[in-house]
Amino acid sequence: MSEQRRPTAEDIERLLVGLPPRHTRAEVATEAGVSQDLAARIWRALGFAQRADDAVAFTDADVAALRRVRRMLDGGLDEQTVIRMARALGQTTARLAQWQAEIFVGATLPEERAEGDLAALLGTAQELLPDFQHVLVHVWRAQLAAAGTRLLAMADVHDELAPTRVPLAVGFADLVSFTRRARELDEKELAELVEGFEARASDVVACHGARLVKTLGDEVLFTARTAEQAGAIALDLAETCELRIGMAYGPVVPMMGDVFGTTVNLAARLTAIARPGTILVDAELADGLDGREGYALHKIRRRPARGLGVVQPYVLRRSSS
Secondary structure, eight states: OOTTSOOOHHHHHHHHTOSOOOBOHHHHHHHHTSOHHHHHHHHHHHTOOOOOTTOOOBOHHHHHHHHHHHHHHHTTOOHHHHHHHHHHHHHHHHHHHHHHHHHHHHHHSOSSOOTTHHHHHHHHHHHHHHHHHHHHHHHHHHHHHHHHHHHHHHHHHHSOSSOSSEEEEEEEEEETTHHHHHHHSOHHHHHHHHHHHHHHHHHHHHHTTOEEEEEOSSEEEEEESSHHHHHHHHHHHHTTSOEEEEEEEEEEEEETTEEESHHHHHHHHHHHHSOTTOEEEOHHHHHHHTTOTTEEEEEOOOEEETTTEEEOOEEEEEOOO
16 A cells, blocks of 8 residues: 555554455355344344445454354354343443554544555554454453453352342432533543543552442442442542542442442432532441541531432541541
8 A cells, every 4th residue: 555645544544454345244144154134133133234246245253253153053052142242342442443543543543644644554553453352362361360350259259150230339429510521621631531431430449459440421330349448549539630430349240340229229329419529429338437547537417318218328538646
């Protein structure tokens, strides 16, 4: 490709996918030994657009991927499980790919673009792609090991390998005055604010061995196995920027990488009740922190929480002793 020619969509696909399309929908399913219906369900679960029956849009790599799906089915997984795994993979990697592409393009392209900059970007991507791929697989394996370790730890207590309800501390941390600040900032400043907040939250949660479940722009959701872990996270987060934080401890339903249940709802309600710069916790979490060094708890008046009745919040602060 000429250095001065603007890269096309075909150039990008050729670089990242590596193989030219050779098969139609029917052909790729036949070659892989799966039904056309299952193949279509897999592609939809992965988040790919439906192709016309006669469109030559699938590569030999697609055939190889579907053959591995066939091996999973032969190995004992049922179709519903495979579809669920495909959906988890598709949704997660779609966000990952978009995020990484934005970071890479933003870091590589100069603000004042000249002819040939896009071609140079593609060349850099080609050079770094093997490293990205290697790190991705390594981190995925490490995260899978961490997830497996968490499940085993839960099983030690509940005699279930994948318990449907587990006791966890759940916390929400919400940026104060985000709506007002968003109106005052330009797009670049707003992006820096959100990314900086998410980065700091991710670092703090990881440092304490807990899990960042998801980020919602001006809010993050995290879980921890113990009240003490959650308390340390909240206190450290509160020192990074002005937040309101709500936490609760109790049974949680883990599903699709997220967490659900009354405990999660209670943590969200406490966050909404909390004043700027404060941490509110429920009675269960307060009981888990009571008497532990480094934590100071102050009981405040009971408050109504939408959908949950009247709750007893406690303000959490770092102990001065």
